[in-house]
Amino acid sequence: MHVSGLLTSVLLAALLLADPPADPPLPEVPAGVVLEETRYPDGSLKTRQETRRSRAGGMEVRGRRWQYDPSGRLVTLSTWDGPFRDGPWIEYARDGRVTLQGSYKRGARDGTFVHYDREGTKQREVTFRNDRREGLLQEWAAGTVVLEETYSGRPTGGRPPRAAARWLA
Numbered sequence: 001m002h003v004s005g006l007l008t009s010v011l012l013a014a015l016l017l018a019d020p021p022a023d024p025p026l027p028e029v030p031a032g033v034v035l036e037e038t039r040y041p042d043g044s045l046k047t048r049q050e051t052r053r054s055r056a057g058g059m060e061v062r063g064r065r066w067q068y069d070p071s072g073r074l075v076t077l078s079t080w081d082g083p084f085r086d087g088p089w090i091e092y093a094r095d096g097r098v099t100l101q102g103s104y105k106r107g108a109r110d111g112t113f114v115h116y117d118r119e120g121t122k123q124r125e126v127t128f129r130n131d132r133r134e135g136l137l138q139e140w141a142a143g144t145v146v147l148e149e150t151y152s153g154r155p156t157g158g159r160p161p162r163a164a165a166r167w168l169a
Helices: 003-017
Strands: 034-039 045-053 059-068 074-081 084-092 098-105 111-116 122-129 132-141 144-152 162-167
Antiparallel strands (some): 045 059, 059 074, 074 084, 084 098, 122 132, 144 162
């Protein structure tokens, strides 16, 4: 067996025998809210979400939801109202940097969505209304705006909204 193969086997065995990562501290929750958790097969935390009793009598996600990768890193922080994304939505890179920040309203993108590159620099910013581009879209390269598009109107006959684009670089 090659040294690298042996090293890989030793590292894999160490990972399998290691304890799952420690859970992040519990957040404060309002009265009437229950925190539910799901776990990966190794016991590490997969999701933590705020649930409330629904009108039908069952429990449903209403509030914040944290999603973690198997190593315990936060991947997504979102807000839900029953089956719908509703409120802030943030996605994180492995090193904890924000890669996407936006907002939903009753399941549809609504508001400004900002995408960041690996260095944490703003890469794209686009505004949505009811899950459709509306208003200004901007893209950056090396910290400089290189594209601006303005979207207006609603789609008709299956066509996308009209856009006026201007390349700046």
